[in-house]
Amino acid sequence: MANGPGMFRRRNPVGPLEYTRRAWVRLFLLGTFVFLYVPIGTLMIYSFNDSRRNIVWRGFTTKYYEKAWNNDGLIEAFTNSLTIAFFSTIFATVLGAMVAVFLWRFRFPFKAPYEGAMALPIVIPEICMGVALMAFFSRVGWPSGLPWPINLSSITIAHIAFSFPFVAVIVRARLVGFNRELEEAARDLGANEWRTFWDVLVPYMRPGLVAGALMAFTLSLDDFVITFFTSGPETVTFPVKVYSMVRFSVTPEINAASTILIVITVALTVIAMWLQGRAQAADKKRK
Amino acid sequence: MTSEPGAAPIISIENVTRRFGESVVAVDDVSLDIREGEFFALLGPSGCGKTTLLRMIAGFETLTSGTIRIDGQDIVGVPPNKRPVNMVFQSYAVFPHMTVADNVGYGLKVTGVSKGNRAGMVEEALGLVQLDGLGGRKPDQLSGGQRQRVALARALVKRPKVLLLDEPLSALDAKLREAMQLELVRLQHSVGITFVIVTHDQSEALSMADRIAVMESGKVRQVAPPAELYEYPTNRFVADFIGKMNLFEGRAEAGANGVLNVDVAGLGTISVPSQDTVSGSVGIAVRPEKMRLLSDQPDPSMISVAGTVSEVAYLGNESHVYVETEAGLKLNIVVKNDTRTVEPAVKLGDQRWAAWAPGDTLVLRE
Ligand SMILES: Nc1ncnc2c1ncn2[C@@H]1O[C@H](COP(=O)(O)OP(=O)(O)O)[C@@H](O)[C@H]1O
Ligand SMILES: [Mg+2]
Numbered sequence A: 001m002a003n004g005p006g007m008f009r010r011r012n013p014v015g016p017l018e019y020t021r022r023a024w025v026r027l028f029l030l031g032t033f034v035f036l037y038v039p040i041g042t043l044m045i046y047s048f049n050d051s052r053r054n055i056v057w058r059g060f061t062t063k064y065y066e067k068a069w070n071n072d073g074l075i076e077a078f079t080n081s082l083t084i085a086f087f088s089t090i091f092a093t094v095l096g097a098m099v100a101v102f103l104w105r106f107r108f109p110f111k112a113p114y115e116g117a118m119a120l121p122i123v124i125p126e127i128c129m130g131v132a133l134m135a136f137f138s139r140v141g142w143p144s145g146l147p148w149p150i151n152l153s154s155i156t157i158a159h160i161a162f163s164f165p166f167v168a169v170i171v172r173a174r175l176v177g178f179n180r181e182l183e184e185a186a187r188d189l190g191a192n193e194w195r196t197f198w199d200v201l202v203p204y205m206r207p208g209l210v211a212g213a214l215m216a217f218t219l220s221l222d223d224f225v226i227t228f229f230t231s232g233p234e235t236v237t238f239p240v241k242v243y244s245m246v247r248f249s250v251t252p253e254i255n256a257a258s259t260i261l262i263v264i265t266v267a268l269t270v271i272a273m274w275l276q277g278r279a280q281a282a283d284k285k286r287k
Numbered sequence B: 001m002t003s004e005p006g007a008a009p010i011i012s013i014e015n016v017t018r019r020f021g022e023s024v025v026a027v028d029d030v031s032l033d034i035r036e037g038e039f040f041a042l043l044g045p046s047g048c049g050k051t052t053l054l055r056m057i058a059g060f061e062t063l064t065s066g067t068i069r070i071d072g073q074d075i076v077g078v079p080p081n082k083r084p085v086n087m088v089f090q091s092y093a094v095f096p097h098m099t100v101a102d103n104v105g106y107g108l109k110v111t112g113v114s115k116g117n118r119a120g121m122v123e124e125a126l127g128l129v130q131l132d133g134l135g136g137r138k139p140d141q142l143s144g145g146q147r148q149r150v151a152l153a154r155a156l157v158k159r160p161k162v163l164l165l166d167e168p169l170s171a172l173d174a175k176l177r178e179a180m181q182l183e184l185v186r187l188q189h190s191v192g193i194t195f196v197i198v199t200h201d202q203s204e205a206l207s208m209a210d211r212i213a214v215m216e217s218g219k220v221r222q223v224a225p226p227a228e229l230y231e232y233p234t235n236r237f238v239a240d241f242i243g244k245m246n247l248f249e250g251r252a253e254a255g256a257n258g259v260l261n262v263d264v265a266g267l268g269t270i271s272v273p274s275q276d277t278v279s280g281s282v283g284i285a286v287r288p289e290k291m292r293l294l295s296d297q298p299d300p301s302m303i304s305v306a307g308t309v310s311e312v313a314y315l316g317n318e319s320h321v322y323v324e325t326e327a328g329l330k331l332n333i334v335v336k337n338d339t340r341t342v343e344p345a346v347k348l349g350d351q352r353w354a355a356w357a358p359g360d361t362l363v364l365r366e
Helices: A023-046 A063-070 A072-105 A111-123 A126-139 A150-176 A180-188 A193-221 A225-230 A238-246 A252-286 B050-058 B100-109 B115-128 B144-156 B174-191 B202-208 B226-231 B236-241
Strands: B009-020 B024-035 B039-043 B065-070 B085-088 B162-166 B194-199 B211-216 B219-224 B246-256 B259-264 B268-273 B280-286 B292-294 B303-314 B318-325 B330-336 B351-356 B362-364
Touching: A023 A252, A063 A072, A063 A252, A072 A111, A072 A150, A072 A193, A072 A238, A072 A252, A111 A150, A126 A150, A126 A225, A150 A193, A150 A225, A180 A193, A180 B085, A180 B144, A193 A252, A225 A238, A238 A252, B009 B050, B009 B194, B024 B050, B024 B194, B024 B211, B024 B219, B039 B050, B039 B202, B050 B065, B050 B085, B050 B162, B050 B194, B085 B144, B100 B115, B100 B144, B115 B144, B115 B174, B144 B174, B174 B194, B174 B202, B194 B202, B202 B226, B211 B226, B211 B236, B219 B226, B219 B236, B236 B246, B236 B280, B236 B362, B259 B280, B292 B330, B303 B330, B318 B351
Parallel strands: B039 B194, B039 B211, B085 B162, B162 B194
Antiparallel strands: B009 B024, B009 B065, B211 B219, B246 B259, B246 B280, B259 B268, B280 B362, B292 B351, B303 B318, B303 B351, B318 B330
16 A cells, blocks of 8 residues: 555645644744743742852752751741641632532522622732721731631631632532433432432532632632731741742742742642543533 | 223322413313323423423422322322332433442432342342343443433332333434333333323324323323324324324214214315214314225215325335315325335326225314
């Protein structure tokens, strides 16, 4: 045969819609990629730079990771951030999922405006929410100076407030594809409403719940603006701590700490996206 | 079969109406009795209210008015999980996150059957629908037909008094559908449970059901066994909906001595044997396969009319011939191709007589 596997093949000509095979498109894609990742890449590389000052490369070291690890203030801030993220994620996930189920399940007056208002914190400028929450906590006279971890409660509440709408939106989107006959089948087979909820709806929502929870976790972990307004002197979180350190000088220690934060958030986001993609693929296969 | 008339109905539907909003009457004052052990079909065009009626029996739809009794017990207000009926959903609604065995066992689990007892019952149910050995599979590893069997097993394992099936075969391809029709009948015989099936496919209903209720825009138009429905429809809708039918409009004079004279435009006055003494406008109906296509005028004991062959559709075993009369009547006649020949028996433009026995004529009051 003329076109067997061993033959020299001419390159396929570029088809009219194969934009990704055109040079200028490839250049554009490369350009945006560089624009996005050069600053972050530089930060991560310089965390291994063997130099007090962050300007020229002096060789590879991990001592700044060690230094960050031994910085009590930084570790305390990191512990605070993880604690806040942990609790706010649990509450935001439950609250967000409940809102999503209510919006999906029931018809009630002013449902559309309510649904819109629920999603509003996603677009409200963080600075406004920060100021509003700060005013709120001082107005109600939220106690300060409580023992750890109760002193983190105001930040945690603030984090729940801005992250649960994200969970609600993600879970709500997942519920759109739900086949109501599954619920009816469970009822038909003898399950009461509560059983049906746990046996049918929750398993279906699970990918959305996990994705939403991971989203809430990363949002809480790296939030600066709202936290800055609601934190006190003894409730410093990781981003706030980094900010206060940067005000003196940008040291490789900060680079090291930031790199760890980036790795954590990117990993969680990738997991969240992967879970959502897998659930969608499974749904498609089922069709 | 236990469907002899007079047996106590397992489901009794009395004056049931269901409205959606102001204008839609999905089910309109329906009264029906479904007998124990029978294979009952709700047949009608799309949107006539079949699904709504079925869902009211299952408990997923409320009644605007009327009552439904299952085995003598008024079940209005009883939630679906407390009703002695089970349903096979149109989408099958097999739980995607459970294995086949867990799906089938679900209804037993939620009603507190122990794990040990469940295993045997699940196995038996899977055997009943010929899914032996597939208990460990996930639904997305099954074909559409197999998923339907899971839905069937899952409902049957509960030993309901009535099994409700909403368009169970509509998602299957033609070959599988035919096989499944036979299998559903076999299954119903072997388990002895009353089946109520919803379908818009008349051949499905005719071939499977013991009795059929034909519905039209929320109303039940006739309830009868398949042959009676086909041979003795009681109104124009059923006559036209089931099979093919030649329908004419006529005026009857009050009949006497078992004979009714009907004046049909284009046919003249025909005399039809009928106990009916109706007078006024009636529908006259004759099945195409009851008509003969003749070259010469038959003797006057037959009802006949002359015309020109205007269309011939050759279908192999038979041909559908259309004859148009001078008065503009168009008659559909089925001609059996029972001699082996490639010569067409009739050609377009042929002059022929269409004739049928008076006894094959139906008089429809509605
Ligand atoms: N939940 C509902 N809300 C409004 N109208 C409905 C609803 N369910 C059914 N209907 C209407 O009731 C009529 C009968 O529907 P259905 O019982 O599904 O018909 P079928 O199953 O015979 O095709 C249709 O006109 C349909 O639009
Ligand atoms: Mg329907």
